[in-house]
Amino acid sequence: MCIPPADKEPAPFFALLGELARRHEPEPGVWGLSMGMSGDYETAIMLGATHIRVGSALFGARG
Numbered sequence: 001m002c003i004p005p006a007d008k009e010p011a012p013f014f015a016l017l018g019e020l021a022r023r024h025e026p027e028p029g030v031w032g033l034s035m036g037m038s039g040d041y042e043t044a045i046m047l048g049a050t051h052i053r054v055g056s057a058l059f060g061a062r063g
Contacts, residue, residue, distance in 0.1 A: 002035035002044075010040040014047040021048075 004013035014035050021033055036044025038057035045052065056062070 002033070003037070004040075010036070011043050011047065014044050014049070018048040 002013055002017040004010040017033060017035055032050035033048050034051040034053075035047075035049045036042075036052040038054045041049070041052040041054055041057075
């Protein structure tokens with residue numbers, strides 16, 4: 001799972017996680033990439049995410 005710092009561009013973090021996953025294929029347990037949230041999911045998908053978290057896009061901001 002990758003959640004980059006809120007004040008940084010997420011792409012370099014997503015790219016690094018993707019590279020780490022590729023280096024360790026086909027290790028048991030490395031079968032997907034969980035990265036990206038409502039605000040950056042498009043970038044995460046572009047960089048290989050297989051799972052994203054979009055809770056606030058569906059349910060609104062936390063109160």
